[in-house]
Amino acid sequence: MKKKATKGILLVQLGTPDSPSTKDVRKYLTEFLMDGRVIDIPYLNRTLLVKGIIAPTRAPKSAKVYESIWDKETGSPLMYYSKLQKDALQEALGEDYHVELAMRYQNPSIELALSKMEGMLLDSIRVIPMFPQYASATSGSIIDRVMELIRKWQYFPALSFVNSFCEDELLIEVIADHAKQHDLAEYDHYLFSYHGLPVRQLGKIDPTGQLKCPENGCEQCKVQTNSYCYVSQCYATSRAIVKKLNLPEGSYSTCFQSRLGKEPWIQPYTSVALKELAESGKKKLLVFSPAFVADCIETIDEIAVEYAAEFKELGGEKVQLVESLNNDPKWIESLRRLAVDAKN
Template structure:
């Protein structure tokens, strides 16, 4: 019997923090039709004519702030995750790591699996909550590539794992060293999405953004909604730590452009909490399984400085899953359970 293939896919990172590499990364990322879901002409004019030329130098400076002797933190931890999963799964499995954008590429990873004569391919997009712009993009890319092969092996996908018990427990474990009960408020800050993308995922057309609390509870109608899955992840982590609903807030960061994105925005939440006299905040970023620009810089530095200007004292980031043994065990269990179904 051939080996079982496992493809772990994260979002991606520039090859270096230099402007040329950041420009290349942003161009590939933002030209994805699922990331900026407008007409090809409009997307091309917006990305290549405005966003990439102006954002690349600024973003490169930010990447230089988090780049260390190991390079990109996202790539560093992703490589460790893949290596540890391979080690624990053993020789019956062929594990590959890929990035949706830049290196290592999905194409190269799949070709190595093909050359290794795997009998099946299981794809795990490393995004806990499903979104068309992340998980959906990975699935589409893999299908485009494998669909051109003459012999197509069984291919399966993990759609989301927002409520994975071991993942929830790992985030909670990472927070315990900070003594969450000593903070004025707990924030669950997720990556943002345009509201139009949430609406597109509502196949009923009758639920999304029709009420202020449409994402508060998972139902058959919104079970694939990114925002609803985010709220559910936050609820589960809070429950694991015995944090009452009044002591935590769900918010969304990394907004791009002026159109409405899923709310509340993290910046607005910081203003509201500061106005209420909150001084110390503990922040989770459960949309990410490895620390990256959005956690290490956007939360720790940008939001930290913003909150202090508003009168706050501390914004403490809870580390992402990174190489936590329980997170590796969660991935291994995910693979084995999926292959046994």
Template sequence: MAKKGVLLVNLGTPDSAATPDVRKYLNEFLMDGRVIDINPVSRALLVRGVITPFRAPKSAKLYKEIWSAETGSPLLYYSVRQQELLQKRLGDEYMVELAMRYQTPSIEAALDRLKAALVEDIRVIALFPQYASASTGSVYEKVMRLVGQWPTIPNISFINSFHDNPLMIEAFAQNAQKHQPEQFDHVLFSFHGLPQRQLVKCDHTHNHCLKSADCCQTLTDVNKFCYSAQSYDTARLIAQKMGLKKEQYTVCFQSRLGSDPWVQPYTSVVIEDLAKQGKKKLLVFCPAFVADCLETVYEVSVEYDGEFKQHGGEHVQLVESLNDNPLFIDALEGMVKNR
């Protein structure tokens, strides 16, 4: 009997924490027209001439802080674990492959393995809970471009987003319980940032995005594909699962790059404000990530913790990502089978 194919795709990670590998990764990542959505010539000059020559050595130092001699990149390690656990869960009827949008294992190689196995269809799941053109959109564009070159194209289906998946929400809330949430003064839901212009591009009505201060805070038919609106919805659902009131948590956005305005409020600003208000202990979720990575393990646990202490706070506690939580594997299984 023909197998069903499953392709899990995460963002990517350098092959090592060495500067040349980090530079190679950053070049591929930032040269994607959906990531830095400007004129291709300007993008090449900016990325290869300005960003990567300066950013690669700095990023390499940070990657060395989170790199394990035994398991390497945490993002790759947990992505492999997710693939292995999902394969075990689905059984021999399915073939589960893992790829990274940038670097290895590549999408092209994973698709070639599925093609060689003569799978009858392929379910593609980009491992980003909230849809963004620069992440999910880029993955699906790449998959369609590659498969579009095949002489015979199997049935292919995609998951646009899973920001409100009940099992994922429960897994995040479960991960928080080990830290005794009631012991913290405030909870942050810190999502990866995006330039505001990318949000505006996703507003097909051209009459909603950033037209009001609260345009993203309720999910509607107009903003249902908006990364920021989906982020607020994810935070609302996790907070609801934990029994948090609105005044007990804040949604914010981290990891901004460059001088253009990004989605606000910025996590660094929120952390400073909370410290000045006298908050001492913060519990921080990063629900844009399904596997721990540089942005969670280092940016939150080290950089934001340090900034918080500088302004009078005492401790920033990261809620671990979904990683190999069985509830998340349950969620992935449901996404595969509920076709």
């Protein structure tokens, strides 16, 4: 007889459309961008912007990109690797644990995953947002949604959350291992590209409203790790990888991709970094994307295709993307440790 699980682990990724059709992509973009933690403006303004402008205009273009990376058998790369991670973690944890996978936007939903866990009468549930660096728009949104749903339960298991794991030893080791699959000496610059955020959101972690963040982050954020500053944690991850690979000073830089709209986002922008590197005579770039734990549209297309083409047009020769964590056994062990260590 199978042993009853007493501990639940909920892995939550950002999300992916159900299919690469324009209809499903529009639905995904609408749910994603209507989140008040993602576009933090008044609801009416957000509705007009997202439903009236962004989703209708971006959906057809994004659908074509999703179609280019979509596998007929396994579907979205993000979903494919997320399922592998979930299954591998379940095997690593054993029968005492029950692991569920959810997407913050679209399917499988957090609501569906929690409804399954509610009926199991678990002693504890540990939620792991699958983002190494904490941001209100990612990990914060997931935690917010879980708390919103679980407060309706008639009983409350012990509940815990992983805030971030930006300097996790095994995570850094996996990224370094994947980088070493390429001839490091072949590249004349190493670029760490993270997902961007509006600068305005950085200052909102201060409840007094007095914190004003510069567009490229505070200087101290580039050398010290702040548990709630996204920029600080991105630079912390870069430093850890640089140290692990023993990269020489001056051979690497950190930048931020995926801007939306005209307001200032965290700088330097990846597109600007590519231009400056090309102008300085750099020809071959090895690009890391340490904000993602699985290859997805932002890595497979935005970096490996879009930025690669852009860099070549600027006079560069090669952009090589370092594979994400995906289902590397060391990353699964890292997840196992995050799942069982309540101190994180």
